[in-house]
Amino acid sequence: MRILVATDAWHPQVNGVVRTLTSLAASARRLGVEIVFLTPEGFPSVPVPTYPGLRCALPGPGAIARRIEQVRPDAIHIATEGPIGYSVRRYCSKRGLPFTTSYTTRFPEYISARVPIPDSWIYAWLRRFHSAATVLMVSTPSLMTELGQRGFKNLGMWTRGVDTELFRPERAIDLGLPRPIFVCVGRIAVEKNLAAFLSLDLPGSKIVIGQGPQEPELRRRFPDAKFLGLLDEKILPAYLAGSDVFVFPSRTDTFGVVQLEALACGLPVAAYPVTGPRDVVGQHPVGVLDEDLRAACMAALHVSRKSCRNFALGRSWEASARQFLGHVNRVVIDRSRPPRAA
Numbered sequence: 001m002r003i004l005v006a007t008d009a010w011h012p013q014v015n016g017v018v019r020t021l022t023s024l025a026a027s028a029r030r031l032g033v034e035i036v037f038l039t040p041e042g043f044p045s046v047p048v049p050t051y052p053g054l055r056c057a058l059p060g061p062g063a064i065a066r067r068i069e070q071v072r073p074d075a076i077h078i079a080t081e082g083p084i085g086y087s088v089r090r091y092c093s094k095r096g097l098p099f100t101t102s103y104t105t106r107f108p109e110y111i112s113a114r115v116p117i118p119d120s121w122i123y124a125w126l127r128r129f130h131s132a133a134t135v136l137m138v139s140t141p142s143l144m145t146e147l148g149q150r151g152f153k154n155l156g157m158w159t160r161g162v163d164t165e166l167f168r169p170e171r172a173i174d175l176g177l178p179r180p181i182f183v184c185v186g187r188i189a190v191e192k193n194l195a196a197f198l199s200l201d202l203p204g205s206k207i208v209i210g211q212g213p214q215e216p217e218l219r220r221r222f223p224d225a226k227f228l229g230l231l232d233e234k235i236l237p238a239y240l241a242g243s244d245v246f247v248f249p250s251r252t253d254t255f256g257v258v259q260l261e262a263l264a265c266g267l268p269v270a271a272y273p274v275t276g277p278r279d280v281v282g283q284h285p286v287g288v289l290d291e292d293l294r295a296a297c298m299a300a301l302h303v304s305r306k307s308c309r310n311f312a313l314g315r316s317w318e319a320s321a322r323q324f325l326g327h328v329n330r331v332v333i334d335r336s337r338p339p340r341a342a
Contacts, residue, residue, distance in 0.1 A: 002034045003328055004073035008057065008082030009104075010039035014210070014230055015187060016257040017104045020160060020320075021079060027161075027321035036071045038064070040084060059087045075328045079104060081129050093132060098331035101133040102158060103147060109252045110191045127151055135327040139255040140279035156327050160257050161317035166233065167264035169309055172241035177205040177226065180244035180301055183267075185236070185258045188212030188227075197249040198222040200294045209239060241265040245300045248277055249293060256280060263287075264312035268303035270296035286311045 005024075009017040025035040040057030048054040064087040068076075076092055076099040078085045085101075092099045107126065108119035130136045130152060137158035138144045144155050175181060182202055186192050189212040198206060198218060206225040208218070219227055231239060240246065246262035248271040256276040259269050263280075269287030271277035281287040286308045290296035 001032075001074045001332075002036060002071065003028070003075045003077060004036050004038055004068060004071050004088075005077045005079055006038045006084050006088035007079040008040060008084045009080055010037070010041065013054070016160075016253070016255065017080065019257050020104070023161065023163065023317040024321055024324060027317045028325065030318070031321060031325070033321075033325060036073065038067055038071075038084060038088060043084075057083050059083055061087060061090065064088060064091055074333055075331050076100075076333070077102070077324075077328055078133070081107065081126060086129070089129065089132070097333055098134050099132075100135045100137060100327055100331055101130050102137040102139075103130070103143065103152075104139070104254055106191075106252045106254060113190050123150055130154075134331045137324070137327055140275060142275040142279050143254050146275065158324050158327065159315075159320055160255050160260065161315050161320040162257070162260035162264045162312050163317065164264045164313055167237045167240065167261045167312070169241050169266035169305065171237040171265070173238040175205075175207075175239065175242045177207070178203075180204040181207060181242070182245050182247050182270075182297055183207040183209065183240065183243040183262075184247045184249065185209040185240070185262075186250070188215040188218060190214055191250070191252050193249040193251055194218060195221070196293055197247045198225050200297065202294065202297055204244070207239070207243065209236065237261070237265055240267050243267060245270050245297055246287075247271070247293070247297055250276065259287075260312055260315055263308040266305035266309045268300040268305065268308050270300040272296075284311055 007021055028035050043057040043059045045055040045057045048056050068091060078088050078099055078101045108122035111117055111122055112119045133154060135156040136152060136154050137156050139160055148155060181204055184197050188194060188210050208225055209228050209231055211230050240262050246267045246269050248256055248259055248269055251272055251274050253276040259280045262269060263286055269281050271289055273289040277289055281289055288296040288299040
């Protein structure tokens with residue numbers, strides 16, 4: 001079986017969507033399924049307003065059609081709602097082809113944090129985008145409930161996993177910083193709410209791993225924090241395992257794969273009780289959720305690191321891939337049926 005996955009998020013971006021898709025492909029391959037990605041590579045692009053360094057592809061319908069027809073997929077999944085995703089949706093709709101989609105990013109909140117557009121308008125557009133999907137995959141029960149209340153239909157669960165061979169406690173190194181060490185990993189952008197972490201009165205040291213448009217501002221405001229930039233995924237586990245608490249201040253993530261990566265390294269999570277952390281950590285003894293983020297950080301210091309590791313061992317990418325494939329099997333293209341004229 002060959003599945004075409006359309007995504008606007010791709011390398012060199014470093015984020016949960018890209019990590020999820022690359023992990024999905026590797027796990028699907030071991031299950032005998034080929035995943036081919038249709039990405040922004042090879043298309044003209046323009047810079048994304050308010051986000052230097054990120055570009056938006058501008059695919060033409062003819063080029064999209066040629067790429068899809070070269071692949072001859074058995075099924076099509078649209079992972080993102082950007083120009084690539086929209087173009088593939090249009091291709092499928094014109095030809096009467098079934099497809100699945102996924103909701104991976106809170107664009108309404110991300111956009112309204114930057115420009116004065118009501119998020120209700122963006123949710124209305126997203127409902128229309130996903131309305132034709134046979135299954136709209138979501139990563140957590142909380143998100144499924146929320147989107148259902150907002151009028152989204154055909155919702156199905158597709159959770160996430162972690163590579164427990166790569167992310168493991170034994171990779172810990174001495175970071176040479178005063179302890180306890182509180183670490184945050186992610187895009188340094190306004191929607192990630194990093195200032196809420198950096199402004200906390202905490203003992204020891206604060207580390208931020210990642211890059212993004214808000215980095216210069218946060219470096220100026222919080223000179224005592226250590227900003228380490230992007231780290232290769234082979235190096236990242238050493239910094240996670242060498243820290244004491246993983247702080248996840250975002251209120252807008254749909255899941256937060258990096259939480260599982262931290263837990264696999266034996267690192268407890270401190271976060272707000274919101275979608276993502278509420279689903280990953282929940283009532284499990286692997287972290288602390290509190291509207292008082294400082295209280296969560298301090299309490300997480302007493303969480304068993306062994307419990308964190310054991311919890312992560314039960315969250316595999318293979319199980320995630322099987323869940324995904326179960327949904328996609330519902331939209332296998334019937335090639336015996338004459339295609340509808342484009």
